[in-house]
Amino acid sequence: MEVSFRVSRPRPGLIEGKYPAECPSRIVLNHLTSRWGVLILLALEQGPRRWGELRREIEGISEKMLASTLRTLEADGIVHREAQPVIPPRVDYSLTNRGREASRRLLPLMDWIADNADDIVAPR
Amino acid sequence: MEVSFRVSRPRPGLIEGKYPAECPSRIVLNHLTSRWGVLILLALEQGPRRWGELRREIEGISEKMLASTLRTLEADGIVHREAQPVIPPRVDYSLTNRGREASRRLLPLMDWIADNADDIVAPR
């Protein structure tokens, strides 16, 4: 039983040719699907968050990883960082347009995984 | 300019609570987005492939990683393995229905990344 599933458009060169680990696509994919990257996107997709809010909302994340993951996503133009020069410091994070584009593609995958992960992993 | 983007349905418990690294969703996500997992899915999504075809098509993959990634995806019910007891050995790999469901969600993300990765990574 063949399932007719075609991608919207051809992806020339995605398989052919070399795939060094340093390929830009691989780098971005790693950032987006990193341990904490996904959770930060999930959180920010609900709306802007302050540093401390993210830290509390994403239980288990260390300050180091929150900082470095946020900086990575900021450098990728996926997360917008807005620091207000007040004391105590206040920093707000939100998704950029690019970040929303990314999460729009990432969330369906995450939803599917969340729905199926138990069935997939259970049989062990 | 607010972009109105809502996820199809609520994802309760995806943010709240703890997120151990051993969470089933994280495991499956890691398998799907692993270095070679994505490339194998991309290849198999074009149709069934033999071991050697995958090895040649996915340049740079080592035999060890091809074998272990395929076994992981097979254990997850994403890839179907069909070994014919002939000499020399012949083994065909294809996507299961579940694998096609997964790739249907993964490919839009990969397409977007492929289109944007250069712009994202270039400014460094």
Added chain:
DNA sequence: ACAGTAGCTTACCTAAAAGTGCGTACCATC
């Protein structure tokens, strides 16, 4: 005077993923 808070940075360490290189069985071909 001292602790607490917000938002980090830095140095160090570990565990898991991936790479390297070897061996194997069986046969066809040169």
Added chain:
DNA sequence: GATGGTACGCACTTTTAGGTAAGCTACTGT
């Protein structure tokens, strides 16, 4: 009889993501 293709498994090493813990600035509250 030597070489090479096919589909792997195993042992070892390297690389990298992530964890742990401490410190730091510039203030505020008690």
